[in-house]
Amino acid sequence: MSALLERSDQAVSVTDVSRSAKTIFDRLSSGKQQKYVVMRNNSPAAVMLPVEIYESLMDELDDLRIELTARERLNSFDRSRAISHDEMMKRFAGND
Numbered sequence: 001m002s003a004l005l006e007r008s009d010q011a012v013s014v015t016d017v018s019r020s021a022k023t024i025f026d027r028l029s030s031g032k033q034q035k036y037v038v039m040r041n042n043s044p045a046a047v048m049l050p051v052e053i054y055e056s057l058m059d060e061l062d063d064l065r066i067e068l069t070a071r072e073r074l075n076s077f078d079r080s081r082a083i084s085h086d087e088m089m090k091r092f093a094g095n096d
Helices: 014-019 021-030 051-075 085-092
Strands: 011-013 036-040 043-048
Touching: 011 014, 014 021, 014 036
Parallel strands: 011 036
Antiparallel strands: 036 043
């Protein structure tokens, strides 16, 4: 949990979320707070992030998945089955 909760002001209880939702969302959307870890029964239950940070994390995750796929394909590439660009154009040109 230490990586999840960097500072004590990032922890918020479920009860506090329900009582102070407007303040919490205002702090997230204004950039005054980067995240909240919602605690339920003294255990992390959820993480609340500003949309920009969430989208950035999802973009980075997508990039990593694409990189992994590319690396796997490069490792399994068989040059003996490869065709030239010209051959590919002959095979597939005009096949819209």
